[in-house]
Structure formats: C-alpha cells, structure tokens
Amino acid sequence: MKNKNILVVSYSQSGQLDLITKSVLSTCKENVNVYHKYIVPKKEYPYPWDLMTFMDTFPESIYLDPCEIEEIPDDEIEYDLVILAYQVWFLSPSIPTTAFLKSSFAKEKLKNKPVITLIGCRNMWIKAQEKVESMLTSMGAKIIDNIVLIDQGNSLATFITTPRWLLTGKKDALWNIFPKAGVSQSEIESASRFGRAIQQGLDNDNEQSFKSLCYGLGAVNVNEKLIKSEQIATRSFEIWGKLIRKLGKPGDFKRKPVVMLYLVFLLLIIMTVVPINMLIQIINRKINKKSVELQKEHFEMPSGSSTERMKEFS
DSSP: OOOEEEEEEEOOSSSHHHHHHHHHHTTOOTTEEEEEEEOOBSSOOOSSOOHHHHHHTHHHHHTTOOOOBOOOOOOOOOOSEEEEEEOEETTEEOHHHHHHHTSHHHHHHSTTOEEEEEEEESSOOHHHHHHHHHHHHHTTOEEEEEEEEEOSSOHHHHHHHHHHHHHHOOOSOBTTTBOOSSSOHHHHHHTHHHHHHHHHHHHHOSSOOOSOSSTTSOOOOOOGGGHHHHHHHHHHHHHHHHHHHHTOSTTOGGGHHHHHHHHHHHHHHHHHHHHHHHHHHHHHHHHTHHHHHHHHHHHHTTTOSOOTTHHHHO
8 A cells, every 4th residue: 555645734832732733643653654844933933922922913913924934845745635733823823824824835735635724722713714724725725624622621711821821831720720721631632533533534545535534523613602702803803903014013113002002902892892792692592593503513614523433533
C-alpha cells in the first residue's frame, strides 16, 4: 500500500494547540508520512500578552490583515490530506494563521485538497471557522472535518480563567472555585480517537477523498446559546476595528486611546447588554426551537456532534 502524505500546519503561542495536534497524530502512524510545518511570525506576538498589545490586535484580526511570516520552504510533495490547527483571536483565525492562508505556499499546496481544521479555543469559534472556510474555498480546498476542543468550565468561569491565562500565563485552578484554564488534559488525550479515524479513512481510500473521516466521534458541539452572541460581538469588532485601523498601524500611539475606550465600552456591554441579550435568546430558543436546532446542525457540519462511533475509536 502506498504511503499517504499528511501536511500539518499550526501556530500555537502557549503550546496547548501543539499538544492537541500531537495527540491527534499519535495514533495516525502506519503507512502515513506526516510533515509538520509551523507558522512563524517575523515579529513574534507576546505570550503572556500585555493588555494593550492584546486589545490592539483585534482590528487586524477581525479584518483578516496578515502579519509577515517566515517563508515556508516549497517542496515537491503531493499531499493527500491537510490538517490546519489554529487558534481563535477575536472571533477570527489568529493573524499568523490568516497570513499562512494568504501565502503562496498555501495557495499552491492546499489547492483541491481535503482539509481538516483543528481548533483549540475558549468557546466561540463559529465566525472564525466561516472565515477560514471562505479562504480555503477560494483556493479550491474543502473542509472535510472540523474538530473543536474548548476550554474547561462554563462561560462565566472561562471569562475569568482564559483572560488570566493569556495575560499572566497562569493556568492553575483559581481560589478553588474556577477550574484550570484551557482544554482539560483528558480532552486532549481523548483527541487521539480522531487520529485512528483519519488513519482508517486514509487506509480505506486509495483515491483523494472529500468525505468526512471523523463523523460520529463528537468532533464538534455548537453551544446554541452563543450563536447570537458571536454575531453581535463580530459586528461590534467590525465597527470599532474599522475606526481604529484608520488611526494607524498596530502599536501606533494614536490608536491607544481609542483601543482603551473600546475596552471600557466592551466591559460595560458585557455587564449590561449581554445579560439582557441572554434572556432574550432563552425566550427565542423556546419559541423557535426547530430553527435553532437546524442552525446548530449547520454550524456542526461536516463532522457533526453525534457519537455513534466513539467506542470503535476510543
């Protein structure tokens, strides 16, 4: 049997996404050659972040403005499958990921290829995935699976633990009230099931396939409570981001007052408008239950949230 070639492309600041990717690939070894390409910004983003730099990245994130990245050396390998592992920044793919997707290497190597997206994030990723899908479609690639691992804890808990992790680097449980930040270790380890499914799918298909390989494995579970919140937040980022981009480039002194003003505005919105919107959405989900379910199913495609194959690949 001819070996299959997998191209893995990733960018991880904290290293968590690298662990997730490693777990997936740990069970995908036989008759498979894995080529891992790391996205390296020419000017590294800080980790942990300082607050101003973190907030100053949102205009470019939301408008998909790429940063400069180190050139990925071209090769003559024909890839059978591509795995794109990415972080979510301000409801968009991370800026380095955007830079990769707009690179000549991506346009050449991902053309007409099946792609599996692998996301590690807090809890909101739908809008980011739509943007990634649009960029992939423009180059002829197609997403055949989407695997999403989210931070442990409910929305309130991660609203505390995730920013603390990003700004201080501390992941430990806080005050014996809030869980550790990030994706749980058990979730990371169990991601190995996807590698087994990928291995089987490649073994059983001698031709390039555009069918889901990870269906029935609980690859993605959309929280319908957050769909409307993502849409509202994206619109807010777009309006303020458009204004801030006109004031200068990232780091420009003229941007700082407006960035901080937006931070204050955002916190006020979270404390006032968000609770009201949550109440409205609870009522809406009860009234339009079928419509919400269809919307949830749509965003969970192509892998879906069903788990009928879990025992087979656990």
